[in-house]
Every structure is written in C-alpha cells, then in structure tokens.
C-alpha cells in the first residue's frame with residue numbers, strides 16, 4: 543500500500559480498534575502459536591468488519607485481522623475469486 547493512497551476513512555476505524563488497547567502481540571504471534579486470544583478480542587471489537595475489509599483490500603498477509611487468521615483470509619479470498 544502506498545502512503546499517498548491512505549485516506550482518513552482507512553484509518554478512522556483504527557482509532558476505535560480494541561487491539562489498540564491490548565497491544566499487537568496477540569495479533570502477530572510467532573509462527574505456530576495460538577491465535578485464540580486474538581480472535582476472542584476481535585469477537586468483541588465493533589470495528590471487526592472495517593478491519594477485515596481493510597486487510598483484504600490491502601492484502602495484509604500476516605497476523606489476525608477482523609477475527610481471521612492469515613490462512614482464513616487466504617481461504618476467503620479464494621472463495622470470493624471462484
């Protein structure tokens with residue numbers, strides 16, 4: 543993503559993101575580590591839809607976004623392409 547293409551709407555949801563209060567550690571775990579805690583927090587986050595949309599639009603490859611792991615987002619992409 544190019545910095546000059548980031549709009550205010552792109553980042554407005556991040557100001558209300560629940561993960562902003564917990565820190566990024568849960569959301570970018572070491573390979574093979576559990577993402578259960580991140581998903582639990584995402585489940586309580588009102589910005590979940592905006593977060594997932596942002597991740598899909600910006601091809602975020604790593605971490606948990608919008609309650610979905612990397613593999614789950616990849617699966618969603620593949621489903622949408624078919």
Ligand code: SF4
Nearest residue numbers: 559561584587593608
């Ligand atoms: S859905 Fe999860 S990753 Fe996205 S902003 Fe909310 S807490 Fe953070």
